[in-house]
Amino acid sequence: MKIGIVGAGRLGSAFGLYATRRGAEEVGYYSRTQASTVAAASLVGDVGRVYTDVASLIRESDWIVLTVPDDEIPEVVQKLAEEGDVEGKLVFHMSGAASSEVLLPMKQIGAHTASLHPLQSFADGCSGADKLETTVFGIEGEVAAVSVLEEWLTAAKNRYFIITATQKPLYHAAAAVVSNGLTGVVDFALHLMAAAGIEEKTALSALLPLIEGTVQNIQEKGVAEALTGPIARGDIGTIVRHTEAIAGQAPQLLENYQMLGRLTLATACQSQLRDPKRIARLQELLSE
Ligand SMILES: NC(=O)c1ccc[n+]([C@@H]2O[C@H](COP(=O)([O-])OP(=O)(O)OC[C@H]3O[C@@H](n4cnc5c(N)ncnc54)[C@H](OP(=O)(O)O)[C@@H]3O)[C@@H](O)[C@H]2O)c1
Known part of the structure; x- marks a missing residue:
């Protein structure tokens, strides 16, 4: 499975490293600055990839993960919806405050959308990836997307529970x-x-x-x-x-x-x- 992560910050770096440890075939990053993108991609080693445009990240990825600040999500979603073909791909963000409804522009063009929130606090990529091993997740979104995430978390031995958009705040x-x-x-x-x-x-x-x-x-x-x-x-x-x-x-x-x-x-x-x-x-x- 190939994962494309938009937002190479604390959680993006941690989740990419965790996904690598869980067998991801490729973990590619696109971020606002080149420095963060390169740092996060280097952290995951051989499977890491640096993207300089979101269209390529979308094309090459099975999963598209948004780990930008909450306030940036709507703008990034709009950009992704305009610049790539997301049909049939799993798209999720990792915010605790927002629901998957914010991903509607991508759902409308065929993406399976969800939010996957880790109930943990992450200060950096390395310690964050360690913490993710025992983190409990809250999953919310479309049935098809939720079931893919459930399967992945079960295989990774992470506990999770499913919530609705109304319950999320x-x-x-x-x-x-x-x-x-x-x-x-x-x-x-x-x-x-x-x-x-x-x-x-x-x-x-x-x-x-x-x-x-x-x-x-x-x-x-x-x-x-x-x-x-x-x-x-x-x-x-x-x-x-x-x-x-x-x-x-x-x-x-x-x-x-x-x-x-x-x-x-x-x-x-x-x-x-x-x-x-x-x-x-x-x-x-x-x-x-
Ligand atoms: N950290 C936690 O403990 C934690 C826990 C649970 C959930 N979350 C969720 O995870 C998400 C990210 O939080 P974080 O703490 O990882 O934030 P962060 O460390 O500030 O990282 C955000 C990253 O997004 C990039 N970015 C900002 N605007 C962008 C844009 N318009 N396009 C592309 N990239 C952009 C930034 O890029 P540059 O570095 O390149 O400037 C930065 O690396 C949020 O939704 C947050 O609610 C975080």
Whole structure:
């Protein structure tokens, strides 16, 4: 199978290398700049190919993969639809936010269209290809296209689930909350540490094992039972000490502390925290 990738960035490079490891016969790239195109094609070794025009990439490829930034997809789709014959070819993009509907101009001229979203964060081609081995994918699109991708992912031993275009924004919001939201929460914790006089490097190296332990608890026990800490225990005195200290020493952080506390309280109330009086007092302390 020959794969043509438009957009030789982080995910494009990672996916091309992963597809090479999974036996792709050829992985060709077309990108905005020659430097990115050459770098990504070199990464995949002998099967790599550099394209300087999209018409050749379309002609030579069985699969056409779009890994350009989300905002660029409509323009690139238009260009591809105008410059090549995509009839019978599989065309998909890898955005989590957009559905395959954005590929309509290509579907109208006979392409089988889908979106294939990896639930992972990719910083570069090499580490990204390693991560793809255990990545779970969300697939959405035309039945014919989805079934080809299902078959490929099954052979590659990747887990996946199929979603609809309507489900995709909520699905992607969940992925963004977990990945980007966690990063924001860690940054927030570092600000609290800084307010306590603990410098960032020391704080981060202390917090990372705690994050790993928490992820392990979630894996082993599920979300509701994995929750530990003062809110799950209903330790009102501890939350009073937190809010008073933050209000006194870092008042700019209080609102976010309370917002995260309310999220935690909702989880605690699912199974661990049952006392209505404690819940009401915690709600009061965690209200803005
Ligand atoms: N990275 C992730 O963690 C991740 C995870 C899941 C999904 N995705 C999805 O993957 C897609 C790409 O994201 P990314 O993070 O890989 O972005 P990226 O690193 O910025 O790469 C995008 C590439 O597209 C090229 N490009 C931009 N405009 C173009 C155009 N008009 N024509 C041809 N090439 C163009 C850029 O080319 P030059 O380098 O040549 O300028 C760049 O190499 C997005 O849809 C994103 O939502 C990314």
